[in-house]
Amino acid sequence: MSGILIHLPSAHRTEPTTTRRLGPGEAARFGRGTKAHPVELLLPDPAVSRLAGEIRVTEDHWQLSNYSTTHSYLVENPEGAGEYLRVPPRRSGAPIPFEFARVVLPTRGSTVSFQVFAPDHVYLDADDPGGAWGTRTLNAYSLDETATYFLVLVALCEPRLRDESAVSVPTTPQVVERIRPHPALTRLTARAVNAHIDYLAEQKLRVRGPQDVGAAGSGARRTGKREAVVGVALRFGLVREEHLALLPSRAPGAPLPERARPGGHR
Amino acid sequence: MSGAAGKYDETVDGGTGEPGEPVHGGTDRTDRDGTGGPDHIGTGGTGSPDHIGTGGTDHGGTGESGRGRADGTAGRIPRGFRVGRWEVTEPIADGGWGRVYEGRDTTVDPAADQPEAGEGGTGTGAAGGRVALKFLPTSGLAPRQAERLAETARREIEFGSRARHPRLMTLLDSVVLGDCEVPGLDGAVVLVMERAESSLQDLLDAADGTPLPEADRLLTEICEGLAHLHRLGWVHGDLKPDNVLIMADGSARLSDFGLAAELEGTRGTHGYIPPLGSPDYLPPERWRAPLDERGVLVRPTADVWALGVIIHQVWSGGASPFPGATFTARASAVQEYAEGRAPLRLHVVVPEFWRVLATDCLLPAHTERAAHTAESLLERVRAVGQGDGSPVARPRTGLRAVAVATGAALALFGAGGAAWWQWGTSDGASPKPSEARLRVYNADDKCRARTDRHPLCSLGLAIDPTVPYVLANVVDTRVWHGDALVVECGMERGVPVADEAGARSSRWYRVRLPTPEKSAKTVRTTAWLPDVRTESNPSVPACAG
Numbered sequence: 096m097s098g099i100l101i102h103l104p105s106a107h108r109t110e111p112t113t114t115r116r117l118g119p120g121e122a123a124r125f126g127r128g129t130k131a132h133p134v135e136l137l138l139p140d141p142a143v144s145r146l147a148g149e150i151r152v153t154e155d156h157w158q159l160s161n162y163s164t165t166h167s168y169l170v171e172n173p174e175g176a177g178e179y180l181r182v183p184p185r186r187s188g189a190p191i192p193f194e195f196a197r198v199v200l201p202t203r204g205s206t207v208s209f210q211v212f213a214p215d216h217v218y219l220d221a222d223d224p225g226g227a228w229g230t231r232t233l234n235a236y237s238l239d240e241t242a243t244y245f246l247v248l249v250a251l252c253e254p255r256l257r258d259e260s261a262v263s264v265p266t267t268p269q270v271v272e273r274i275r276p277h278p279a280l281t282r283l284t285a286r287a288v289n290a291h292i293d294y295l296a297e298q299k300l301r302v303r304g305p306q307d308v309g310a311a312g313s314g315a316r317r318t319g320k321r322e323a324v325v326g327v328a329l330r331f332g333l334v335r336e337e338h339l340a341l342l343p344s345r346a347p348g349a350p351l352p353e354r355a356r357p358g359g360h361r
Numbered sequence: 362m363s364g365a366a367g368k369y370d371e372t373v374d375g376g377t378g379e380p381g382e383p384v385h386g387g388t389d390r391t392d393r394d395g396t397g398g399p400d401h402i403g404t405g406g407t408g409s410p411d412h413i414g415t416g417g418t419d420h421g422g423t424g425e426s427g428r429g430r431a432d433g434t435a436g437r438i439p440r441g442f443r444v445g446r447w448e449v450t451e452p453i454a455d456g457g458w459g460r461v462y463e464g465r466d467t468t469v470d471p472a473a474d475q476p477e478a479g480e481g482g483t484g485t486g487a488a489g490g491r492v493a494l495k496f497l498p499t500s501g502l503a504p505r506q507a508e509r510l511a512e513t514a515r516r517e518i519e520f521g522s523r524a525r526h527p528r529l530m531t532l533l534d535s536v537v538l539g540d541c542e543v544p545g546l547d548g549a550v551v552l553v554m555e556r557a558e559s560s561l562q563d564l565l566d567a568a569d570g571t572p573l574p575e576a577d578r579l580l581t582e583i584c585e586g587l588a589h590l591h592r593l594g595w596v597h598g599d600l601k602p603d604n605v606l607i608m609a610d611g612s613a614r615l616s617d618f619g620l621a622a623e624l625e626g627t628r629g630t631h632g633y634i635p636p637l638g639s640p641d642y643l644p645p646e647r648w649r650a651p652l653d654e655r656g657v658l659v660r661p662t663a664d665v666w667a668l669g670v671i672i673h674q675v676w677s678g679g680a681s682p683f684p685g686a687t688f689t690a691r692a693s694a695v696q697e698y699a700e701g702r703a704p705l706r707l708h709v710v711v712p713e714f715w716r717v718l719a720t721d722c723l724l725p726a727h728t729e730r731a732a733h734t735a736e737s738l739l740e741r742v743r744a745v746g747q748g749d750g751s752p753v754a755r756p757r758t759g760l761r762a763v764a765v766a767t768g769a770a771l772a773l774f775g776a777g778g779a780a781w782w783q784w785g786t787s788d789g790a791s792p793k794p795s796e797a798r799l800r801v802y803n804a805d806d807k808c809r810a811r812t813d814r815h816p817l818c819s820l821g822l823a824i825d826p827t828v829p830y831v832l833a834n835v836v837d838t839r840v841w842h843g844d845a846l847v848v849e850c851g852m853e854r855g856v857p858v859a860d861e862a863g864a865r866s867s868r869w870y871r872v873r874l875p876t877p878e879k880s881a882k883t884v885r886t887t888a889w890l891p892d893v894r895t896e897s898n899p900s901v902p903a904c905a906g
Contacts (some may be wrong), residue, residue, distance in 0.1 A: 096648050096692040118700050119693035155689040216761055236636050236652060303651035326654045331636055 098297065099157050100212040101150065103136055110247070116217065122151040125209070126162075136209070141266040142202035151188065155215040158188040159198065173210075174243055176279065194239060236300055238333055244291040244299070249341055250274050251292075251325050252334045262322045267292070269289040276343035289317065296320045302327050367781070371856035438462060438543055444494055444551045445536045453493060460498075463556065466490030478572050491556045492533060498549040512635070514550040520618040521552075522595055528586030530606060530616035531555050538627040554616070557606035561613065561671070565602055566676035572710055574829045576675045577648070578859040579605075579613050580715070582741050586615040587668060588735040591661050594624045598634045598659050601642045602674060611857040622659055631660045640688040641681055642667040645699030650694065662730040667737070669722025672715050677708040682723065699725040714745055746861065796847045799870060799897035803842035804860040814841050822888035826855030826869035836888040838874050846872040849887060852866035858891040868892035871904055 098118040105112050115124055115136065125136035128148035134146060148168065151159040161168050161182045172178040172193040182189045194216045199208045218237035238245050250273045251264055265273065267285050274280055297303050302323040328334045369496040436459060438460065440450040447464040455462040469490030497514050514535070521532025534553040538546050561583075564573055573579060583605055590597055597604075598620035606616045622632030633655040638647060644666035650657045682705065683698065685691040697703040705723060707716050718741060721733040803809050808818035820837035823830055840846065848870045855869040869889045878885040 096696045098696070118696055118702075120697040120702050152693075154685070154687065154693045215689070217692075221672065233640060234637055301649065301651045303653040323653065327652050330654045331652075331656070 096155065096215050098152050098215070099150075100214070101136060102210040102212070104207075104209060105136070117152045117157075119151065119152050122149055124149045125149065138200070138209070140202055140207045140209050142198075142208055143200055147200060153188075153190070154192065155217055156190055156192060156213055157211060158190050159186075160188055161186045166201050168201075171197045171199060173197055194242065212294070214294070216357070225261075234331070234333070236331070236333060238299060243283075243287075244295050245338075246274050246277065246280070246289055246326055246341055247291040248295055248324065249334055249338045251321060252328055253339060253342065255325060255329060255337055256334070256339060264318075264325050267317070274342065278343075278344070292317065292321060292324065294325050298334075300324060300327050385882050406408045435616040436859065438496065438546070442543065443467070444538065444539075445534060445553070447492060447494060447553060450491075451492060460496045462494045462496065464494040464553065466492065493554045493556050494717075495552040495554060496546070496549050497552070498545050511550070514552065516621055517552055517618045519623075520595060520621045524590065524595070524618075524789070526586065526589045527612070528582055528589060528614055530557070530614045555608075555614075557614070557616070558609045559607045561602035561607060562607035565674055565679035570678040570680070571831070572676045572678060575611070575857075575859055576833055577715075577746070578865070580672055580675055581739075581746060582613040583615065583668065583671065584735065584742050586613070587664055588739040590615065590621075591664070591735045594629055596622050596624060596632050596634075596659050596661050597664045598622055598632075598663050599637070599639060599642075600671070601639045602671060603639075605671070611865075631658050633657065640692050641683075642670050643692070643695075644727060644730075645695050645725060648696065660727055660731075662727040665722050665730050665733060665735060666727075668735070668738070669719045672719040672722065673707055673711060675714060676711040680708060682707055682719065693748065701725070718742070743836055750817070768825075797899040797901045798845050799848050799872070799890070799895040799896055799899045801840045801842055801844040801846065802896045803861045804864070804893070809842050818842065820894055822872065822874075822890055823869070824885075824888060826852060826889040826891075830858060830891070836874070836885060837878055838876070838888065840890070846870075846875075846890065848872055848899045848901050851892075851899075851901045852889075852904045855889070855891075858893055860893040864893050866892040870895070870899070870901065 096119050098116055098121065101115045101117065101123070103113045103115070115123065123135035124146060125138055126134045127139060127141070127143045127145045128137050129145050132146060136150070138147065144163055146162050148162050151158045151160070154193045159168065159170060159182050161183050161184055165184055167184060170180050170182060170191055170193065173195050175193065178193075180189075180191075191211070191213075194213050196211045196213070197208050198211060199206050216237075216239065218239060220234055220237075238248070247270055250270045250345040253273070254263060254265065267288050269284050270288050271283055275283055275309075302320070408856065437452070438449050440449060440451075444464065446466060446468050446671045448467050449462045450465050451463040452460065455464050497510050517532060521535075525531060532554055536551045536553065536625040538549045538551060540547055561579065564579075587600070595618075597615060597618070597627075599617060600615070604615065604617040606614050608614060620634045620637060622634045624630065624632050634657060636652055644663045647657070647659075647663065670682060674680065681691050683691040683694040683695050684706070694703065698705055699819045705720060707719060712721060718738060722730065722738070724730045724733070744768060803818060803820060805818070808815075811818055814838070820843055821830075822838060822840060824834050824836055828834055850871050852869045852871070853867065855867050857865055857867040859865040869891055871887050872890050873887055874885065
């Protein structure tokens with residue numbers, strides 16, 4: 096249980112987005128804020144209330160309170176193909192079930208939004224569902240096998256899963272190319288893939304790898320990170336042969352050696 | 362196999378079949394390591410243990426997260442299936458990771474299984490040659506899954522072959538099956554272990570929110586096992602009530618070393634284990650621990666944290682020290698506590714001594730916890746157990762405070778003062794000459810010194826010596842040190858009971874109540890006194906039935 100991550104958009108294009116971590120039990124208010132009543136998450140849009148709402152980390156998820164008396168807020172699941180929920184005015188502590196969420200506040204014209212990631216979501220071990228969890232020996236690094244990050248991970252692991260001798264880990268462009276045929280991911284960008292790899296390495300698997308010892312450039316760092324992620328995922332069975340079926344089948348006639356059907360040969 | 366059997370002998374209760382005099386006061390607790398359990402239980406296969414030596418049904422993860430593993434690929438293992446010199450008798454438990462069967466040593470005459478044979482078990486490594494056979498099938502697995510399973514087995518075997526201790530489950534043998542007729546078993550690894558009666562988790566499940574009887578003894582034994590394990594330079598890695606097994610004599614043993622890691626680093630500070638764990642027993646730092654191909658770093662302080670949780674559970678009847686209905690809620694409460702946003706709130710039933718101990722085990726930072734090694738914790742437990750008169754731990758609290766702290770009058774271990782009072786004779790009801798008598802003994806020397814019949818120094822009598830000695834099983838009449846009671850008969854195999862000094866016995870005496878207890882329906886004239894509550898050795902017949 097490590098809490099949640101909140102990514103606030105920057106006020107100006109030139110500034111980077113700010114990221115804030117909230118630990119279990121912690122809360123943060125959001126809104127326009129005032130000098131007398133500052134808020135932890137500043138949304139400097141004139142259409143947003145001074146105190147618009149509150150986020151509180153509860154167990155492995157988080158709750159959203161809507162302090163507005165007139166407006167509903169939307170919480171979208173960016174990976175959920177349009178899945179969203181509406182938090183009506185004055186609703187206190189609505190539980191948010193998404194691992195990835197975008198909170199959308201209504202404004203005139205455009206919208207104001209920020210993202211909240213809840214990497215603590217726990218998934219049961221595939222072979223042993225049910226039972227008393229507290230005493231169960233669980234894999235401490237559980238992954239959502241329907242998430243895009245998992246698909247990215249499978250794509251990264253694919254060469255080594257299909258052929259032990261292949262030690263290379265695909266580059267970001269190769270990953271993009273590999274999973275773009277997936278009907279839900281036709282607009283996947285290299286930037287998004289990098290973000291997924293970072294999320295896997297830092298939030299989900301928490302790999303201890305070359306990036307910790309301070310590599311030279313960011314490119315080299317990410318290569319090290321990719322290799323560390325793949326190494327850990329394969330070593331501890333987080334990605335297995337059967338997961339290859341999640342990847343879109345290769346285009347017919349693709350000039351690649353892996354012609355086997357998903358599911359693996361050998 | 363004589364090697365393993367021979368080693369096993371060291372761990373088997375030396376007092377089998379020899380109901381020696383329990384040692385009171387001043388007992389050096391280290392002696393207990395040698396004697397294992399209650400002195401008077403025949404280890405020769407009493408009863409029919411319906412549990413096993415390998416962590417109940419629940420150590421799913423150590424067997425690992427392969428799917429389609431045991432189920433479907435490995436058929437049921439038929440009765441009579443031979444593994445080395447063992448023969449499968451009954452299935453015990455099934456898990457996603459493998460299966461556990463009861464086995465029988467074919468080199469042992471089944472007749473030795475009879476309790477009358479007494480020492481039937483001691484020579485063979487298990488009571489009546491009974492063992493638990495843990496099958497870890499590897500066929501039908503992808504190579505990587507098989508590797509991981511093999512690693513589990515390797516850890517168990519590596520650890521098991523080095524660690525022999527009366528508080529650690531003994532691995533008797535390991536067998537790799539060759540070709541065999543049962544589908545899916547080719548290449549399976551079979552771990553042969555001692556047969557246990559149940560697990561601490563079973564006791565907690567049955568406790569229903571009340572402290573476990575003999576909580577202090579169980580915890581002392583767990584501390585002993587953990588201290589030994591750490592002394593050897595290993596970390597258990599998955600310490601939890603499921604992995605604390607209860608033997609037929611009632612003693613506790615640590616088991617399931619599938620996640621055990623040998624300490625490495627220049628000063629032996631840590632080891633690495635696969636990223637598996639039981640959420641309720643993971644220390645706060647584990648939830649943020651980085652992972653690499655060696656696994657996740659684990660320190661002895663992780664076991665100490667788990668011990669803190671177990672101490673709380675044993676006293677609270679299973680409840681975690683951290684609030685919440687789900688393990689995610691409790692894990693998040695652990696973080697809140699570790700980050701200083703919530704205090705540690707232990708249940709009021711936890712006696713002061715154990716409360717302090719548990720609080721030390723549950724210090725938020727592993728660096729703070731490191732000061733409290735299993736060894737140092739064990740020393741503290743023993744210091745109190747031996748009645749060193751530590752003013753903090755004694756009369757109100759500490760080991761003795763079971764009854765006080767729980768508000769239950771089952772003061773088996775009453776604390777406080779005693780009376781040299783002999784109501785048997787003082788009220789003029791002089792016994793017939795033929796009647797055997799015993800004198801009540803209180804192991805607490807402060808109580809022995811008192812004569813005011815203080816309630817805290819009173820001792821209880823059981824209604825039925827074959828069921829746990831809890832409040833519902835205690836008569837109203839109390840007795841004090843020095844009381845003389847008329848004994849009718851003795852019984853060798855009741856529920857084992859330990860006194861404050863650590864002496865244990867499962868012998869009970871049926872004694873006559875000085876004043877019959879009358880209720881609406883019944884008149885009770887007798888009750889049962891545990892053998893540890895007397896130093897007399899009356900020659901009485903065995904109780905009938």
